[in-house]
Amino acid sequence: MTNAKIVNTNALGQVVSRVQIDAVLGICGELKAIPAPLIPVLHAVQEKVGFVPREAVPLIARELNLSIAEVHGVVSFYHYFRQDPGGRHIVHLCRAEACQAVGAAEVEAHAKRTLGVDFHGTTRDGAIRLEPVYCLGNCALGPSIMIDHELHGRVSAQRFDELMQDTRTPAAGGKP
Amino acid sequence: MKTRIYVPRDAAARSVGADATAQAILAEGRRRGIDVEVIRNGSRGLLWLEPLVEVVTPAGRVAYGPVQPADVPGLFNQGFISGASHALAHGPTEEIPYLKSQERLTFARVGVTDPRSLEDYLGHGGYRGLKAALDMEPAAIVAAVTTSGLRGRGGAAFPAGIKWKTVLGVDSPQKYIVCNADEGDSGTFSDRMVMEGDPFLLIEGMTIAGIATGATSGYIYLRWEYPDAKAALNAAIATAYEKHYLGENILGTGKRFDLEVRSGAGAYICGEETSLLESLESKRGQVRFKPPLPAIQGLFGKPTVINNVITLASVPIILDKGAEYYQHFGMGRSRGTLPIQLAGNIKHGGLIEKAFGITLRELLYDYGGGSLTGRPIRAVQVGGPLGAYLPESQFDTCLDYEAFTAIKGMLGHGGIVVFDDTVDMAAQARYAMEFCAVESCGKCTPCRIGSTRGMEVIDRLIAGNNPAKQEKLLRDLCDTLTYGSLCALGGLTPYPVLSALNHFPEDFVTSVRARVPA
Numbered sequence: 001m002t003n004a005k006i007v008n009t010n011a012l013g014q015v016v017s018r019v020q021i022d023a024v025l026g027i028c029g030e031l032k033a034i035p036a037p038l039i040p041v042l043h044a045v046q047e048k049v050g051f052v053p054r055e056a057v058p059l060i061a062r063e064l065n066l067s068i069a070e071v072h073g074v075v076s077f078y079h080y081f082r083q084d085p086g087g088r089h090i091v092h093l094c095r096a097e098a099c100q101a102v103g104a105a106e107v108e109a110h111a112k113r114t115l116g117v118d119f120h121g122t123t124r125d126g127a128i129r130l131e132p133v134y135c136l137g138n139c140a141l142g143p144s145i146m147i148d149h150e151l152h153g154r155v156s157a158q159r160f161d162e163l164m165q166d167t168r169t170p171a172a173g174g175k176p
Numbered sequence: 177m178k179t180r181i182y183v184p185r186d187a188a189a190r191s192v193g194a195d196a197t198a199q200a201i202l203a204e205g206r207r208r209g210i211d212v213e214v215i216r217n218g219s220r221g222l223l224w225l226e227p228l229v230e231v232v233t234p235a236g237r238v239a240y241g242p243v244q245p246a247d248v249p250g251l252f253n254q255g256f257i258s259g260a261s262h263a264l265a266h267g268p269t270e271e272i273p274y275l276k277s278q279e280r281l282t283f284a285r286v287g288v289t290d291p292r293s294l295e296d297y298l299g300h301g302g303y304r305g306l307k308a309a310l311d312m313e314p315a316a317i318v319a320a321v322t323t324s325g326l327r328g329r330g331g332a333a334f335p336a337g338i339k340w341k342t343v344l345g346v347d348s349p350q351k352y353i354v355c356n357a358d359e360g361d362s363g364t365f366s367d368r369m370v371m372e373g374d375p376f377l378l379i380e381g382m383t384i385a386g387i388a389t390g391a392t393s394g395y396i397y398l399r400w401e402y403p404d405a406k407a408a409l410n411a412a413i414a415t416a417y418e419k420h421y422l423g424e425n426i427l428g429t430g431k432r433f434d435l436e437v438r439s440g441a442g443a444y445i446c447g448e449e450t451s452l453l454e455s456l457e458s459k460r461g462q463v464r465f466k467p468p469l470p471a472i473q474g475l476f477g478k479p480t481v482i483n484n485v486i487t488l489a490s491v492p493i494i495l496d497k498g499a500e501y502y503q504h505f506g507m508g509r510s511r512g513t514l515p516i517q518l519a520g521n522i523k524h525g526g527l528i529e530k531a532f533g534i535t536l537r538e539l540l541y542d543y544g545g546g547s548l549t550g551r552p553i554r555a556v557q558v559g560g561p562l563g564a565y566l567p568e569s570q571f572d573t574c575l576d577y578e579a580f581t582a583i584k585g586m587l588g589h590g591g592i593v594v595f596d597d598t599v600d601m602a603a604q605a606r607y608a609m610e611f612c613a614v615e616s617c618g619k620c621t622p623c624r625i626g627s628t629r630g631m632e633v634i635d636r637l638i639a640g641n642n643p644a645k646q647e648k649l650l651r652d653l654c655d656t657l658t659y660g661s662l663c664a665l666g667g668l669t670p671y672p673v674l675s676a677l678n679h680f681p682e683d684f685v686t687s688v689r690a691r692v693p694a
Contacts, residue, residue, distance in 0.1 A: 035476070038458035043400075043439055070459075077460040077617075080400050080442035092401075096362030097557055098593045100607070101520035102548060134444055134561075134611065136401050137365040138188050139591065140223040140518060140525025149403040153191035 028063035086122035087129025098139035186219035194227035200245035218373020220287035221527030233259035286373035305492030317388035323499035325511025330484030342471035351391035361560025363591030367485035371405035375412035381488035507533035520593035559588025562668035564675035601680035623666025640686030
């Protein structure tokens with residue numbers, strides 16, 4: 001991203017580019033005619049931009065004829081929507097009971113230790129963001145994690161390390 | 177001659193390598209000059225055997241599993257494409273006792289057919305229910321659902337026919353069918369398996385609901401955690417439109433039904449029907465006061481049938497084979513079958529569809545084969561994170577809504593999570609309060625604040641800080657949650673907390689907590 005494209009740096013130091021703003025406006029234009037478009041718009045923005053930039057909130061509000069408070073209220077209510085950038089890959093680690101019963105707490109501790117982050121944190125190299133999730137529907141084959149949209153079962157500490165290695169390796173389809 | 181081999185595309189099978197296995201089978205076939213066709217079916221639900229590969233032989237489908245890519249050359253060497261024996265062979269799939277002893281009504285096609293193929297669906301009895309419904313008066317369809325005894329499989333067990341009758345009886349130019357596919361309970365995956373493994377079944381069930389109640393528009397509210405189900409549903413919906421099973425003129429009858437998938441965004445509370453409706457309206461998923469009931473004023477203020485995936489997916493067989501056929505299965509007031517999900521620390525985890533009335537013990541030991549770790553089973557949680565923890569002394573309880581209510585538990589969506597003797601039940605009780613705090617919608621005070629106070633009280637209790645007083649306080653707080661919460665999240669969180677405290681009090685006592693492994 002070149003400096004010329006930077007149109008704003010918000011209070012959190014996020015760089016919001018013209019490209020991102022155009023993406024948000026494009027998505028709003030495409031979806032605003034459907035019934036109750038806000039959540040579909042937020043999904044599309046997060047899919048395209050990687051998160052829902054704070055700058056996008058007033059834009060979305062304007063485009064969908066909602067108040068900023070309404071949009072902020074929805075973005076902040078749902079665990080899945082992220083308002084800060086970070087993490088080329090999102091790792092969702094299941095914390096629910098069925099995974100607990102087969103050692104999810106150990107995998108969680110291992111993940112936090114080896115990645116050097118807590119939940120909602122991103123590794124220093126920017127490759128991996130760790131998020132908790134409450135059930136991935138893979139309860140007979142836990143512990144389970146989801147890397148981006150790929151589900152993995154029977155994830156031991158060792159398997160977790162292999163998966164993180166694969167995720168960071170471009171040859172295996174990952175972005176470094 | 178082309179050899180047909182089934183390798184599931186179900187997310188659970190893929191989570192343990194089914195894609196790589198499918199690739200390896202194709203590659204090995206090419207290398208040996210054998211013409212192999214791989215069909216990606218749903219999962220049979222024998223999840224400990226995934227990836228479960230089935231080879232079509234003249235004598236039927238033969239099962240091998242779990243098959244990893246490294247096993248593939250050996251399987252070819254042993255002649256698995258003609259169904260030969262092998263260390264991973266399980267013989268004819270349908271003869272595997274785990275599967276053979278089930279009563280698969282709703283799951284009849286799951287794992288059998290190609291979920292992307294409408295022809296396969298039609299060839300296995302699909303859309304017979306809709307065709308029957310199209311020849312019936314709406315009130316007669318509703319009466320069939322009522323007579324079948326079908327109760328909401330999402331957890332609340334409310335009679336489906338009564339909900340439908342209410343919507344049918346309201347005069348409104350617009351009504352909706354909403355499918356609750358926000359399957360958030362830990363230990364449950366039956367909705368996911370149906371949506372991935374037999375998506376046309378859910379579409380058919382929703383279409384029948386629309387015709388029965390006069391609703392022309394439907395939404396499937398699907399949790400984001402199920403991307404494979406989303407892909408399967410969207411593919412099936414597109415095909416159904418193309419072949420006039422959806423749209424403005426269903427099978428030339430002039431009847432209309434439109435259907436769309438909407439994604440949730442990670443909120444357990446949105447499995448509660450009124451929060452779900454708020455979320456479908458793109459609002460914060462906060463619980464609504466009832467009344468008005470959703471059947472009268474639901475989505476966008478219009479009369480709405482809102483049912484769980486399994487409830488709607490059970491409707492086609494009721495219309496196809498008759499209410500009496502379905503009603504014949506089950507016990508007491510729990511009629512039909514329940515897709516039970518065996519999960520957690522269990523050797524043979526999976527999907528078991530049985531008539532109501534089977535005992536927990538049969539499920540845990542005859543089907544489940546005991547714990548995965550081989551240690552004694554100490555506790556099971558039935559019905560998701562708001563369900564009670566049951567000790568061994570209650571394993572003879574029958575799976576029946578009323579039998580579970582009688583032991584202060586609930587059957588919920590039919591998930592059973594198994595724990596061995598290393599479980600710390602005080603930690604599980606604390607987790608129940610923590611989960612409630614994380615997932616509370618914040619609308620009512622007992623749930624929003626009580627859950628956090630509950631964690632604190634449990635922390636003091638297990639630290640031995642005036643334990644008698646803390647226990648009294650915890651029970652009092654649980655009373656407030658039970659009787660003062662707006663919905664089941666706050667109202668039922670005391671189930672896991674108090675069942676842990678009542679059945680496993682030793683885990684809460686500081687002096688004996690040394691027994692509990694860290």
